[in-house]
Amino acid sequence: MNNSEIQIQFPQPGNWQEFTLTAVYQDADGYTRTARYAPDEIPADHAPAMEAVVAALVGMGEDWQASQVWARLGMVCTYDVADERYKYVLAVDLTVEAVNPQGGRRVFTSCDYPEFVITNPAAVAFFKFFTSK
Secondary structure: OOOOEEEEEEOOOOOOOOOOEEEEOOOOOOEEEEEOOOOOHHHHHHHHHHHHHHHHHHHOOOEEEEEEEEEEEEEEEEEEEOEEEEEEEEEEEEEEEOOOOOEEEEEEEOOHHHEEOOOOHHHHHHHHHHOOO
């Protein structure tokens, strides 16, 4: 069971350069810990993974802008074209709360946007970096 998640808040939805990243994880003694990070505190080698998250959010279109994101690590089933078989891989799964210009608020998942499941190994490393302290 994975009790870790990353929460990303965008105080100005649509402005992807301004955010607060909060990692929620269990320490070695089993206590729940939180750590907050500003954009300039994200290590440069993890910046591409954060960009992948933003790219998934931009795909939502102009009507909905992400205000908050929850990222969780889990196993997903994918189809390997080269091996012609299904396999399980670690992936970061996003749940997104978004707002629209009329003040509406809605939660989107990978059922709405399949690109919210990020299987890139850099995204998995990003998640583990912030939740494995």
